[in-house]
Structure formats: C-alpha cells, structure tokens
Amino acid sequence: MIRECWSPSLRRPTAPHFRVTPVQGHLGSGTPRFRDTPVQGHPGSGTPRFRDTPVQGHPGSGTPRFRDTPLSPNNAVHHSTTAPSCSLCGSMPIGGCPSRAAFLPTATLGHRSPRHHTLVRGGSRPSPTFSARTRFPTRAVVAMASPPPSPITFVTGNANKLSEVQAILSTGDPPLVITSKALDLPELQGTPAAIAEAKARAAVEAVGGPVLVEDTSLAFSALGGLPGPYIKWFLEALGVDRLGTLLAAHEDKSAHAVCTFAYCGGVGQPVTVLEGRTPGVIVEPRGETRFGWDPVFQPDEGGGRTYAEMPAAAKNAISHRGRALAKVRAFLHTGGGGGGSDDS
Ligand SMILES: O=c1nc[nH]c2c1ncn2[C@H]1C[C@H](O)[C@@H](COP(=O)(O)OP(=O)(O)OP(=O)(O)O)O1
Numbered sequence: 001m002i003r004e005c006w007s008p009s010l011r012r013p014t015a016p017h018f019r020v021t022p023v024q025g026h027l028g029s030g031t032p033r034f035r036d037t038p039v040q041g042h043p044g045s046g047t048p049r050f051r052d053t054p055v056q057g058h059p060g061s062g063t064p065r066f067r068d069t070p071l072s073p074n075n076a077v078h079h080s081t082t083a084p085s086c087s088l089c090g091s092m093p094i095g096g097c098p099s100r101a102a103f104l105p106t107a108t109l110g111h112r113s114p115r116h117h118t119l120v121r122g123g124s125r126p127s128p129t130f131s132a133r134t135r136f137p138t139r140a141v142v143a144m145a146s147p148p149p150s151p152i153t154f155v156t157g158n159a160n161k162l163s164e165v166q167a168i169l170s171t172g173d174p175p176l177v178i179t180s181k182a183l184d185l186p187e188l189q190g191t192p193a194a195i196a197e198a199k200a201r202a203a204v205e206a207v208g209g210p211v212l213v214e215d216t217s218l219a220f221s222a223l224g225g226l227p228g229p230y231i232k233w234f235l236e237a238l239g240v241d242r243l244g245t246l247l248a249a250h251e252d253k254s255a256h257a258v259c260t261f262a263y264c265g266g267v268g269q270p271v272t273v274l275e276g277r278t279p280g281v282i283v284e285p286r287g288e289t290r291f292g293w294d295p296v297f298q299p300d301e302g303g304g305r306t307y308a309e310m311p312a313a314a315k316n317a318i319s320h321r322g323r324a325l326a327k328v329r330a331f332l333h334t335g336g337g338g339g340g341s342d343d344s
C-alpha cells in the first residue's frame, strides 16, 4: 500500500511530491508504520531522510512517566489563559492554570538544571490525581475546514510547541482543528522517526482516538548529527548559553533543526511519520530566551537572525515545525488520516 501526499498549497493535488510508504516490523509493533519516502521532484529528496534503525527499549519506557487526567469542558474553559511554563524549554509544570499553579520538584520532572521549572505562580499543590505534570489550555480549536479524522489530539508536554502548532495550523490553508492533551510521553532512543512513532503509540493508548505527536531534534553536522533527538537533555545539562561549546573544537557550525510528527488514527492503526527540517548554524545566543535553543539557532533563510530574534510568524514560515505541519496538513486533508476526504 502506498499513500501519497501533496504539497499543502495544492487543494486538489495534481502531482505527488512524496510518498508515505509502509515499513514493516518496526519496534516489534506488529503493524506497519509509514515513512516519508522522497520521490522525484520533492525538495530535499536527494538522500533518504529516514533510516530504519533498530531501537532498544529505553529503561522505563514501557509506561508514561506522568499521568494525566482528562479535563472536563469546564476545566478547559477555566484553563483558557496562558499557563506558566519553563522559560528554557517550554515544559509545563503542574498547575497550568495560574490560579492553581504550584511548584513541582525539579527532580520529579527529570530536570537537573535548577533553571528549569523553578518559577511557577502561587497556589497549592494539586491533588494526588494530578501526578501528571501539567494542566494547560486543552482546547486548541480553530476554524474547521473539510473535516479530517474526528478531533485530533496533539499530545505534548511542551507549551511552546503547542502554541506554535496552534498558530501554524489555525492560519494554514486549509485550517485544521486540533485539541490538545498535556502528557509527557516516554521517549525511546533511536532515530527521530522511531522516537516519534513510539510516542504516537503511547499517545493513542492514552487518548483512544486520533493523535498527533512530535519530536524535535537539533543535529550538529560536525558531531555526526548529535545531539539530534537528545537535544532536550543536552540543553538541560548545559543551558542554552553553553550549547555551542559542543562545537568549540570544530569549524563547521552547521546544524539542522528537525521536527518529526507522527500521526495515528486509533489504537492498532498504522503510524504515519512526517518530517520537516530547516538548515542553519549554531551561534552565540541572541534574542529572547523563551523557547529552548531558539537563541543559538540561526536558520540559513532567516536573514541573519536567530529563531529567537524572529517574529513568530517569520519563524513559523521557515521553521522545521512549520514545514512538517505543512506535510501533516496535506496528509490529513487528502484523506491520509482516514477522515472524510474525497480526494481519491
Ligand atoms: O522550535 C524550537 N525551538 C527551540 N527549542 C525547541 C523547539 N522545539 C523543541 N525545542 C526544544 C524543547 C526540548 O528541550 C527539545 C525537544 O525535545 P522534545 O522531546 O521534542 O520536546 P519536549 O519533551 O519538550 O515536548 P514533548 O512532550 O512534545 O516531547 O528541544
């Protein structure tokens, strides 16, 4: 079986730009996954973007590290304000609602850096039910076009990711409706595609319906692609100011940001993986320290600015996340997600 995806700019596709090809026997899942296989004429199709690399189970990966409790509609309204989040990586601490926010011990979150999750506005500790780490706006509803699969839930523990995804999907053509759920899913070691797929499988078990997840990498050319999907831990260990020291001994400061989305329509259904990437260089930090490694990543197409120096819309227009979401939108709106598209 081959599914085909088209450029998002084409409402009625006329020419396939890439194919989403099933791959068997990945991670012992028993069901095929799909990988995004470059074909003729697709930008960046010169080399395969995914490699099938066996992934070993990561200790403790079998279960989510944090539990979450579904919010009632009332809660969703109550939490409609912006939740506090880690100023460095965007992770959201317990109590996304400012009126109920509380401190969460750094160790509980697996964050070793004291700069993470230390500032959370007042309120008491949540009830034991909320051993999950966060509450945050759980409704990311935007205008609905031709409905892809019923509500798609974007599962992430990162408030900054969520807001970028909301902004991109709501302004895109066609717009896409998503809801969201704050869960910190287990992350395996392996390729970005393998990690994203495993996150999707964990997410679909937790949500029970169509889910979208993503995993973000920052790959340094001089280091053979590392930190890659492990950037989160390097960022936490070094802080954004010292991230560049990893390249101190190298002249080549080039890097690329990669966003790997994985979509799964339901429990037991195949996972589709779609990737966006943006090339750039690692520089001394410049701009607002708001989201992860934005201050040290200067995209080649950014006019000399770092991501952190760019307005949100400018970043989204060329970002790894924007590019990946363009593919996600095209995939879903051409019936790839199993929803009611008439494109055949
Ligand atoms: O556009 C971005 N600009 C700057 N930094 C970024 C970006 N996107 C992700 N990041 C950071 C967040 C995390 O430190 C690491 C990715 O790790 P990653 O596991 O994908 O994210 P996460 O754990 O925060 O959220 P999630 O619950 O969706 O896995 O890079």
Ligand SMILES: [Mg+2]
Residues within 6 Å of the ligand: 187, 232
């Ligand atoms: Mg993560």
